[in-house]
Amino acid sequence: MAESGKKVALKGSSAVERSGRIDNPGFEPAHQRVHDVNPDKAASAERGISLLFLLSGLLSVTAFVLYFLFPIVPGDLWTVRISTLLVGVAIAASLLTLGVGVVHWAKTLMHGHELVEERHETRGDEPTRARAVEIFQEANAESGWTRRRLLRNSLITALVAFPVPAIALFRDLAPAADPVEALKHTIWRAGTRLARDPSGTPIKASEITIGSAVHVIPENLDTYEETFLNEKAKAAVLLMRLDPADLNISEERKDWSYDGIVAYSKICTHVGCPVALYEQQTHHLLCPCHQSQFDVSNECAVIFGPAARPLPQLPISVDAEGYLVAQSDFLEPVGPSFWERNQ
């Protein structure tokens, strides 16, 4: 059979199992559009399409006019909104009617003959393949690529050497200072006063009532002009005051808080979002990004969500004038994990 003969011939190049396939049903009968057989319909479609084009032109002119009818007044955001809205909608509608008209034209009135292009095999025919080999051999003979080995090898050496400067240049994209050290430390030091974000005023312990949550930055943060945001992103702290009876403090941290006032890093240990949704009755801290929950009464232990570690606690005390101060930097790196965190 011719059919099975074809199957054998294709076996080498086709991964598709062809046995049991459905025979090609051939093509659908040629499709007669209503516009092909009824001149009235064709004329009406033509009118409709030209109407769309005219409408598109009208909308473009409208957009032009609207731009001047609704000018943008400097300093008045509402005029920006109205201007961009009206001009944008008019231009969009103009483009849409234009596009709809063109497609409608092609679908209804342009010649409707159907044609089929058969797929051919990926492999080229023998003369083409032979000619390709011939071209390579000619090029080799004319250039002397295999004959002049000194020339060829020195060219390869030059090409291999070319990207070497890029190694030095791309190396400079890495931070100049050791990034591991930068990740492990913040600007909190012994005696740094806790200050309000964003005013930078220092905080007295007596000002914090039970149930309060205060967003805290180091008092000297504004001395870091160039790296202000980098330092703030690591040093941000949430200060809360609980009834001391609600706090379960471990032996090693019993000096880290002051009369129920505790300070924890605001940077989530999952991927570094600011954790600041504090519920003062349940003492739970919620991270808004991935719903990690920390229990402030139990040293910010993770009670729900993807965070792997408790929030680091900032050891605090009170100085001679009654202001809250840090006892030291955080005793572990703040924020999410990184490769060298435990080294």
Added chain:
Amino acid sequence: MATYPRRGRRHPLAAIALLLIGLFASGGAYALFTGTATAADTVPPAAQVENGKALFAANCASCHGLSAEGTAAGPSLVGVGALAVEFQVGTGRMPMAGSGPQAEKKPVQFAQDEIDAMAAWVATLAPGPGLPDNRFLSGGNESNGAELFRVNCAMCHNVAGAGGALTEGKFAPNLHDIDPVHIYAAMVTGPQNMPVFSDMNITPEEKRDIIAYLKWMDENGSVGGLDLGALGPVSEGLFVWIFALGGLVAITIWLTAKSN
């Protein structure tokens, strides 16, 4: 065979029409957001303390105790001050309709003079925050208020004041069209799970700025156009998925469909 064979069941422009109808319907659906506002501008007469005590005994004592000392069902109100009463009763949160994750805002159950009477009585129990001076409720610097709002409030209440979810069914309510005295009271008293932002932490002037920012948002709306509730990626993403992608799919189907 008919002269005009109708092979498609829909008009070719039906997809476009459907898309436009959907867009207009969604625009209309977001138009309605209602809020209630109460007017609180009266001075509590000291003579009403007795009246307040009687009202408290009749309406609040079953949970808070006859002397407001607290029971298993409700906390002690000694020292919460007149401002806490104004907030809790003046927004309809108290008396609670039933126990749940948190007391929700509902129609106010008392007349303003009754609220003032109860507030006056509760204020006699122990010192606590009273009603703020009127000069801290209006005026103010919107841009400073916006910065304070972003630092202290936006993590729960959303940067546009649209509110947001907390844990286990609790939520931070939206802050649209709230009476300034209730905004002030919420910061000072820290109702329910909201932390306290006392006058020593955020000064009365700064509270006035925050109120000015919230009022500015009430009056000016979103300059970026339809804000879809200002809820962020959920409502915006849903809108794009349904209407933008739906429109693209509809246009693609129309492009590839054979003409009648």
